[in-house]
Amino acid sequence: MQPVKKQVKMREQPPEERIRNWGEVPLGYSLEEAVLESERCIQCRNKPCVNGCPVLIEIPDFIKALKEKDVRKAINIIHESNALPAITGRVCPQEEQCQCVCTAGKMGDPVSIGGLERFAADWDLLNRKNNSSKAFKKVSISKKTEKVAVIGSGPAGLSCAADLARMGYQVTVFEGYHKPGGVLVYGIPEFRLPKSIVKSEIDLLYDTGVNFITNVLIGRALTINDIFKNGYSAIFIGTGAGLPNFMNIPGENLNGIYSANEFLTRVNLMKAYLSGEYDTPVRHGRNVAVIGGGNVAIDAARTAKRLDAENVYIVYRRTEKEMPARIEETRHAHEEGVEFITLASPVLYEGDESGFVKKMVCQKMKLGEPDQSGRRRPIPKDGALFSMEVDEVIVAIGSLPNPIIPRTTKNLNLKKNGDIIIDDKYRTSIKGVFAGGDIVTGSATVVTAMGAGRMAAKSIHEYINNGNEDS
Numbered sequence: 001m002q003p004v005k006k007q008v009k010m011r012e013q014p015p016e017e018r019i020r021n022w023g024e025v026p027l028g029y030s031l032e033e034a035v036l037e038s039e040r041c042i043q044c045r046n047k048p049c050v051n052g053c054p055v056l057i058e059i060p061d062f063i064k065a066l067k068e069k070d071v072r073k074a075i076n077i078i079h080e081s082n083a084l085p086a087i088t089g090r091v092c093p094q095e096e097q098c099q100c101v102c103t104a105g106k107m108g109d110p111v112s113i114g115g116l117e118r119f120a121a122d123w124d125l126l127n128r129k130n131n132s133s134k135a136f137k138k139v140s141i142s143k144k145t146e147k148v149a150v151i152g153s154g155p156a157g158l159s160c161a162a163d164l165a166r167m168g169y170q171v172t173v174f175e176g177y178h179k180p181g182g183v184l185v186y187g188i189p190e191f192r193l194p195k196s197i198v199k200s201e202i203d204l205l206y207d208t209g210v211n212f213i214t215n216v217l218i219g220r221a222l223t224i225n226d227i228f229k230n231g232y233s234a235i236f237i238g239t240g241a242g243l244p245n246f247m248n249i250p251g252e253n254l255n256g257i258y259s260a261n262e263f264l265t266r267v268n269l270m271k272a273y274l275s276g277e278y279d280t281p282v283r284h285g286r287n288v289a290v291i292g293g294g295n296v297a298i299d300a301a302r303t304a305k306r307l308d309a310e311n312v313y314i315v316y317r318r319t320e321k322e323m324p325a326r327i328e329e330t331r332h333a334h335e336e337g338v339e340f341i342t343l344a345s346p347v348l349y350e351g352d353e354s355g356f357v358k359k360m361v362c363q364k365m366k367l368g369e370p371d372q373s374g375r376r377r378p379i380p381k382d383g384a385l386f387s388m389e390v391d392e393v394i395v396a397i398g399s400l401p402n403p404i405i406p407r408t409t410k411n412l413n414l415k416k417n418g419d420i421i422i423d424d425k426y427r428t429s430i431k432g433v434f435a436g437g438d439i440v441t442g443s444a445t446v447v448t449a450m451g452a453g454r455m456a457a458k459s460i461h462e463y464i465n466n467g468n469e470d471s
Contacts, residue, residue, distance in 0.1 A: 192299065
């Protein structure tokens with residue numbers, strides 16, 4: 001077993017520079033850095049990292065190829081399991097999945113699996129025109145006659161579509177927005193996931209034969225029954241969780257108070273990140289409060305910083321230790337000057353004479369016993385209130401499943417919160433209709449949704465091969 005060295009850290013933009021631009025913060029590995037990091041993998045036999053990966057990438061194999069400087073082989077191995085590695089290499093919480101079970105991490109730093117995946121994927125993007133990954137060549141086997149519809153072009157839908165296309169099916173992805181990508185395009189800031197990266201990854205699916213139909217909102221323009229009438233053998237629903245949650249406290253309807261979904265969608269789809277080039281209808285607050293402690297809250301806070309806010313506050317009802325956001329993203333927010341106000345929760349907003357928010361009243365909290373999440377429950381302190389001057393508030397306390405298809409599809413069984421109910425083969429209560437991702441689980445990670453899309457594709461294949469009988 002080779003000696004374990006410290007992880008090769010990825011170079012980053014300095015905080016004082018990056019808050020003035022929308023470029024990526026981590027700058028990626030060079031070939032030399034990637035080889036050095038790949039040498040830290042001890043190639044253990046039981047491969048715990050593979051089991052920790054929701055899409056089951058053969059991680060030791062692709063790292064071994066990188067160690068040998070065979071980047072083409074590495075990306076081919078990744079592409080066998082992952083249709084979007086340039087995306088997951090950037091936004092996947094590897095520290096909670098593959099890297100947290102890395103054997104090298106028991107003796108030192110875990111191998112930077114995400115950084116190596118990103119390196120291989122970025123190399124592929126640069127070299128794709130001349131030598132595209134063999135895993136994504138146009139299907140050479142005879143095309144199947146069956147058509148499969150995928151509703152939603154987020155991570156679950158794209159992953160499902162990619163696997164079905166490689167099996168030879170005629171796949172059509174229906175997307176309500178004008179561009180495919182779902183949350184990858186409208187929900188994640190440019191500085192974390194550039195739109196050009198998403199486009200390049202989706203272009204590969206076009207090359208595989210996937211057909212995309214945009215500006216079509218299923219449940220309105222077409223129903224599930226309409227799709228079946230158009231000759232589709234199966235349908236996958238992957239429409240995600242984009243319905244915002246609010247706290248329902250006084251003053252929450254004042255101008256200048258957004259859901260994080262609306263705020264990030266405006267910034268992303270209306271290109272506020274191209275400063276001065278687009279007249280995006282989004283408020284540029286001076287004193288911005290973001291309510292919540294997850295990745296979306298951190299994204300919103302760092303976005304507000306880049307929109308020239310003087311003061312940005314994360315207001316969270318527990319301590320920073322309990323925050324579900326990624327440690328790396330939280331560190332970046334601290335470096336960029338975001339102030340964390342913990343053990344606090346808003347109870348009231350006050351407005352000015354024009355109807356815009358001007359003040360937020362918060363309740364101080366303390367921690368009690370652990371709740372179902374395993375984190376200590378926040379409990380209000382009697383009479384402990386304080387006020388903050390704010391002119392913009394972004395509420396990032398989670399989201400619910402997109403409701404249009406559930407509300408317009410008869411006989412589709414749902415949970416009380418609107419999540420679609422599926423069985424262990426991703427089948428819904430309607431024959432031939434499958435579902436996966438956040439529309440089933442509630443808000444989760446990109447790669448978890450991708451894993452669901454892959455498993456659903458496998459079940460759809462079995463369903464069609466069995467003559468559309470339940471298997």
